[in-house]
Amino acid sequence: MIVAHPTRSLTRRLSEQYLMYGLAGLFCFAVAAINLSWHGTFLNSIPSAVGIPLALLLVGSFAIKRTSRWHENIDRQLSRFASSGGKTVQELRPLPATDALANGWNQLLARVHEHSAWNGVERRLSEAVHSQQARRWETVFQNLSDGIVICDPEGLIIQHNRAFAVQVTGSDSESMVGANLMQSLERLGENVTEKLCGLTANHTNQVIEVQRTDDITQGVWRLSRTLLESDANGSSDSIWTLRDITQHKLVENAREQFVCTATHELRTPLANIRAYTETLALATDIPIEQQQAFYNTINSEATRLARFVDELLNISQMEAGAITIRKHDVQLERLLEEILDSQRPLALEKNQTFEFSVPPKLPKILADKDKLNAALTNLLGNAIKYTPEGGKVSMRVDAEAHRILFIVEDSGFGISQEELPKLCSKFFRSSDSRVQSLVGSGLGLAFTQEVARLHGGRVTIQSQLNQGSCFTLELPLH
Amino acid sequence: MTTEKKILVAEDNVVLGDVVRFNLERAGFNVSLVRSGDEALRRLTEEPFDILVTDYEMPVINGSELCRMIREELKLASLHIVMCSAKGLELDREELKTRFNLEAILFKPFSIRELTSLIDKLNSSSAIPVVPSIPTPNLNPTR
Incomplete structure (x- = not known):
């Protein structure tokens, strides 16, 4: 009797069955041959002597096939799975049987399916999260106050944000994707071209300042370029930042102007005080009334100086927002x-x-x-x-x-x-x-x-x- | 008094102009005081002066423009010019000096003694000797 014992290997079981039916066939053939030879009817009974062992072998092969059918099923599924590159987990089917092999396979499949289901959920979740993050980054990119442009190695615009379009064209409705960056930047003003030439010739990361005209109130920008990591050919994309620094420049100018005015304001009374005191010190024969007038002048100039210093103090407080x-x-x-x-x-x-x-x-x-x-x-x-x-x-x-x-x-x-x-x-x-x-x-x-x-x-x-x-x-x- | 050297002082700061005039007159010069660049220009076309002491920042015509007009339009090549300025290092002193052939540029607050001794030196180096009518103040008092 053939028992599919879980501990016996497939080879052993197959060889046992094969040997059993084979030996039974041989034994039947031998017994029939001896018996028939004894009766002298060997030649007459050849068909049955061959047929019986053949039938036995047929039954044996059927039994073997039956024993190995689940293995064959698994073998087929795994071959298909392997040829698909391991992508068709969903096509692996459980076996409709209850023996140990089928149980093992079915449990394994259940595990695999469960795992892949979780993987799917995880993938969908992460896609959702990523697309939300990407949207957030896109929003940030579009709403930055600085103009940002990403350029390919040929200097063509791959992507730009709204601030860039506004600064260059005056409106955010015009897309400049695909346009030449240098030509686009020339729209900033007449003085820009020269400076840009210097920038393109040099291949390091750089910052330049460009002015629309000689009058800074018309607009001043700080343009900086950062090269991204270069690819196999040694060419690289670049990121350009365009910042409107007009206000900053105006304040800087006003401050310089102020320092100029302030030093003038401080030097004028000081010059007067020095000239009068020196005169009084040098000339000892000045009439007393005139001396008095000189002292009064010194006094009023000192007062003026003090007043200006007070004003400066108020200003510095105001500057610091500290009034x-x-x-x-x-x-x-x-x-x-x-x-x-x-x-x-x-x-x-x-x-x-x-x-x-x-x-x-x-x-x-x-x-x-x-x-x-x-x-x-x-x-x-x-x-x-x-x-x-x-x-x-x-x-x-x-x-x-x-x-x-x-x-x-x-x-x-x-x-x-x-x-x-x-x-x-x-x-x-x-x-x-x-x-x-x-x-x-x-x-x-x-x-x-x-x-x-x-x-x-x-x-x-x-x-x-x-x-x-x-x-x-x-x-x-x- | 015909030998007195004539000095034109162009200074919009009246207080300083007065004390410069006071000191230069005591040093024996004939001093005229004007309060703007255009007034200075007008005076220079009307009468000859030997020395011009001018401020840099003045209304209408500033010191630099005044010097340019004196040298290029009035062609007064021999007029000695001393410039006084409340602008400090913002001015390109050497460039101004060579461009308009200035004797000196003094930065405010300058020393009156420095100014008078400079003008004295210009005076003594010029061809016509000047006999001061008033004794010059002692320029090197002990401190």
Whole structure:
């Protein structure tokens, strides 16, 4: 009897069966041959003597086939699996049997299918995550404020973001993919081409600055190139960054201008002080009245210097964003008196008509006295400074229910409509030659406006060139 | 007084202009003071001067432009020019000096003594001797 014992190998089982049926066949043949030879009918019985062993062998081969059918099935499946390169896990089928081999195969398949199912889930999940990440990166790329371009080794644009299109063409609707980068960049301005030539000739990572025209307000960009890792041919894609640095340049220029003005402002009173003290020290025979006049000059020049240093300090605080105000109850009468005391003499010196009017009763206000003093002194000082000799300067205070207005009016040079919006910008000074001939830092009004803002108020300006100006500092009353 | 050297001082800073005039007059020069570049130019076309002391930054016509006009348009090649400037190293001193043949460029705050001794030197090196009507102040006092 043939038993498919799990511990016996396939070869052993096959050879056992083969031997058993083979030997049975041989034995039957031998017995039949001897028996028939004995009876002398050997020749007559040859058909049955051959047929029986053949039939036995046929039965044997059927039994072998039956024994090895599941192995053959597995063998076939594995061959197909191998020839597909291991990609058709899903096509491996379980065996419809319950013996140990089939059980083993079926369990293995179940495991494999389970594993591949999890793999699928994992792959789909990671694809979802990646596509979300890719979208996020795309959003970042598109919304960067710097223009970014990726270029192939021939200098053709592979990809660019919106900021690049806006900076180069002025709108984000135009796609430049496939265009030559150099030609695209030439649209920035006439001066750009030369600089770009220098850049392309050199194959290292570089940064250059390009200007649309000689006038920097028209636009200045910083263009930098980074080469990516080169491929087998030694050519590489490149990433270009285009940053608009116009504002930065303007501030830098204004700062340089300011340093220039400031040093001039510091040197002028210093030159006067030095010249007068030296004169007094050198010449011992100067009449006493003249000596006195010289000392007075030195004194007023020193005062001017001190005032300028104060102004510088205010400016540096303003620059650092560090103007802080400490509000206290302010006696407006006292404050205004102090301002008038310091400014009225300056107006009288220039033979200006100086008018001052306040309501009989002024409200108490909550403010930083020193800063408010400086702001109002600034407005009044400017009115006197930029009004010619014999002109008219006035200061009026209007107290309303919820606000108080300090109105400084003059019949001075006035400000052109073009310059009016820029008047409160830091470092701005009018190009009017009458203003240019007078000293000033271009920061007083910016300071005044900042003080007004910090008090919750504002400065409004009305002006007519050659007619005069009216500056109003408005503060809320709480 | 005909031998007095004539100096034109162009300085928009009135306070400084006054003290320069005071010192140069004490040193025996005939000093005229103007407050702008165009005024200086007008005075130079009207009468001859020996020395010009000019500021760099002035309204209308600045010091550099004034020097250019003096040398190129008025053709006053022999006028000695001393420039005073509140601009420091921002100015290309050597370039200005050679371009307009300036005697010196003084940076503010300059020393009055330095200025007067420089002008004295220019005076003594020029052909016409000048007899100062007022004694020159002691230029080397002990400190």
